[in-house]
Amino acid sequence: MTHVVTSNCTGCRFTECVTVCPVECFHGDAERLYIDPGLCIDCGACIPLCPVKAIYDLVDVPAAQREWIAINAERAAPLPVMRAKQAALPDAEAQRVALGFA
Amino acid sequence: MAVQAQIAIVGSGPAGFYTAEALLRAGLDCSIGLYERLPAPYGLVRYGVAPDHPKLKSVTAVFDRIAADPRIRYCGGVEVGRDVTLAELEAHHHAVVLACGSPIGRQLGVTGETLDGVMSSATFVGWYNAHPDDAAVQPQLDHPTAAVIGMGNVAMDVCRLLCTDVGNLAGHDAAPAALAALAGSRVREVHLIARGAPGAAKCTVKELRELGALPGLAVRFAREAAVFEAGEPTDLVSEWRALAARPDPPYIERTLHVHFYSAPVAFEGAGRLAALRLRDSSGAATTERVIQCGLAVTCIGYRGRPPAGVPLDDRSGVVPNAGGRVRATRAGSRAGLYVVGWLKRGPTGVIGTNRADAVETAACVMEDLSGSAIEPRAGSAAIEALLRARAVRPIDFAAWQQLDRWERERGLACGAARVKVSGLPEAYAVLDAAASTPA
Numbered sequence: 114m115t116h117v118v119t120s121n122c123t124g125c126r127f128t129e130c131v132t133v134c135p136v137e138c139f140h141g142d143a144e145r146l147y148i149d150p151g152l153c154i155d156c157g158a159c160i161p162l163c164p165v166k167a168i169y170d171l172v173d174v175p176a177a178q179r180e181w182i183a184i185n186a187e188r189a190a191p192l193p194v195m196r197a198k199q200a201a202l203p204d205a206e207a208q209r210v211a212l213g214f215a
Numbered sequence: 216m217a218v219q220a221q222i223a224i225v226g227s228g229p230a231g232f233y234t235a236e237a238l239l240r241a242g243l244d245c246s247i248g249l250y251e252r253l254p255a256p257y258g259l260v261r262y263g264v265a266p267d268h269p270k271l272k273s274v275t276a277v278f279d280r281i282a283a284d285p286r287i288r289y290c291g292g293v294e295v296g297r298d299v300t301l302a303e304l305e306a307h308h309h310a311v312v313l314a315c316g317s318p319i320g321r322q323l324g325v326t327g328e329t330l331d332g333v334m335s336s337a338t339f340v341g342w343y344n345a346h347p348d349d350a351a352v353q354p355q356l357d358h359p360t361a362a363v364i365g366m367g368n369v370a371m372d373v374c375r376l377l378c379t380d381v382g383n384l385a386g387h388d389a390a391p392a393a394l395a396a397l398a399g400s401r402v403r404e405v406h407l408i409a410r411g412a413p414g415a416a417k418c419t420v421k422e423l424r425e426l427g428a429l430p431g432l433a434v435r436f437a438r439e440a441a442v443f444e445a446g447e448p449t450d451l452v453s454e455w456r457a458l459a460a461r462p463d464p465p466y467i468e469r470t471l472h473v474h475f476y477s478a479p480v481a482f483e484g485a486g487r488l489a490a491l492r493l494r495d496s497s498g499a500a501t502t503e504r505v506i507q508c509g510l511a512v513t514c515i516g517y518r519g520r521p522p523a524g525v526p527l528d529d530r531s532g533v534v535p536n537a538g539g540r541v542r543a544t545r546a547g548s549r550a551g552l553y554v555v556g557w558l559k560r561g562p563t564g565v566i567g568t569n570r571a572d573a574v575e576t577a578a579c580v581m582e583d584l585s586g587s588a589i590e591p592r593a594g595s596a597a598i599e600a601l602l603r604a605r606a607v608r609p610i611d612f613a614a615w616q617q618l619d620r621w622e623r624e625r626g627l628a629c630g631a632a633r634v635k636v637s638g639l640p641e642a643y644a645v646l647d648a649a650a651s652t653p654a
Contacts, residue, residue, distance in 0.1 A: 114270075132570065132571040132574065133564075133565075133567035133568055133570055133571050134567050134570070135229065135274045135277065135565075135566045135567035135569075135570060136274055136276075136277055137277075154270050154271055154273055154274055155270055155271070156271055156274075156565050156566055156567055157419060157421055157565065158564075158565045158566065158567035158568060159567070170421065197574075
């Protein structure tokens with residue numbers, strides 16, 4: 114089991130989640146974050162912090178988002194760990210509104 | 216040469232460890248004394264997280280990594296206020312961070328709360344998790360009905376422990392005495408009682424789902440309509456609705472009765488709890504209801520117990536602070552004194568919440584220390600000298616790791632992940648025995 118960062122993160126990357134991860138399992142690139150499933154302990158601390166509801170417990174990942182399970186597992190580990198809050202991406206606020214999380 | 220900052224952290228739960236990590240990561244040239252009153256570190260990860268949640272406990276690997284930093288001096292078995300005073304810590308360090316949590320169960324403040332059979336979650340959770348302070352606790356499991364008051368994750372844990380098959384708990388790190396008592400438990404009906412609405416429950420969807428998933432558990436609602444009140448349901452309310460709508464298991468072993476809008480009025484009984492009296496808190500009814508029960512566990516929060524002389528806000532149960540700086544009182548400034556974790560923000564959040572919290576407190580420490588030149592202080596070396604003079608024997612991290620191995624080995628013998636050391640006397644005995652055995 115693990116938690117999974119799904120498509121809503123892409124282009125937002127608000128990074129509130131990384132500040133409460135007890136095991137620092139978030140990794141990121143210029144566009145978004147990924148969770149390393151080998152490290153995540155399923156505490157769920159990150160879920161309520163995401164402004165665009167991008168993070169799901171593995172068992173709750175919506176059918177249309179299930180591809181992200183494998184993408185998180187593949188991409189997370191080689192990318193740098195994100196442990197501190199970063200500035201959100203420039204279009205993050207606009208995208209938040211577009212996603213319906215005004 | 217710049218003066219090295221001497222920092223003391225009181226308490227080695229998540230808040231204490233994450234504060235140490237944040238200070239070191241921020242590049243502070245410092246030495247950190249980490250003081251723990253119990254024989255083992257990790258605070259509520261060890262003594263709060265339920266035994267059937269082993270994955271959460273794997274976070275201790277992170278704390279071990281932090282403790283391995285040579286700038287941290289870990290001292291277990293040392294109680295501030297008993298073995299060393301807060302004033303002594305303050306005199307020998309530039310900053311003292313209180314990370315000693317909220318160990319006291321909140322009281323409902325209704326009559327009968329001191330009856331035998333009524334206990335707070337602090338005691339009940341300490342009992343099944345083998346907390347040294349709760350070794351003598353014996354919950355009343357000889358009556359078929361128990362009540363759990365509160366609707367946070369702790370209430371969910373307590374309900375799950377009362378409703379699960381004891382086989383699901385064995386194999387982890389629960390107290391052997393608790394496992395034996397739960398194996399003989401006669402509890403078949405558990406009443407979960409909350410003052411508020413289904414949507415106001417403080418538990419997470421995950422914990423509620425886990426409770427609902429117990430095999431053989433039927434769920435009843437005292438007033439099912441409350442679960443289907445109008446309005447867009449939150450994820451949590453949807454989970455309550457799913458529980459209300461699902462069929463009973465083919466064979467009912469235990470039943471969970473959920474009561475919303477129900478406020479305890481009194482615990483009744485002659486010496487021992489016999490009944491819990493509830494009133495309707497929605498205003499819809501004026502009649503009181505009585506639940507006959509032999510055990511009631513109040514899971515309504517916790518209060519801090521800081522060292523003597525530190526102010527505690529009576530209403531919130533936390534140390535008054537601004538971002539982690541302990542506020543000055545009429546008695547004077549508390550410059551150099553900080554607070555983090557539950558003692559700072561109250562008993563909310565999960566393990567990781569303390570990481571962000573610790574970063575905030577550590578930033579206050581950094582800012583205050585960088586403001587002006589500091590004079591050299593002796594730090595943990597002075598405290599350890601005081602402890603030696605008082606014949607107090609700190610358990611350093613290497614000694615804890617020895618205890619950790621001993622606990623795991625003891626677990627192997629009974630098919631458990633570990634059997635926890637019962638308290639300081641046993642810890643010292645184990646360490647002495649290991650020292651006298653030739654390698």
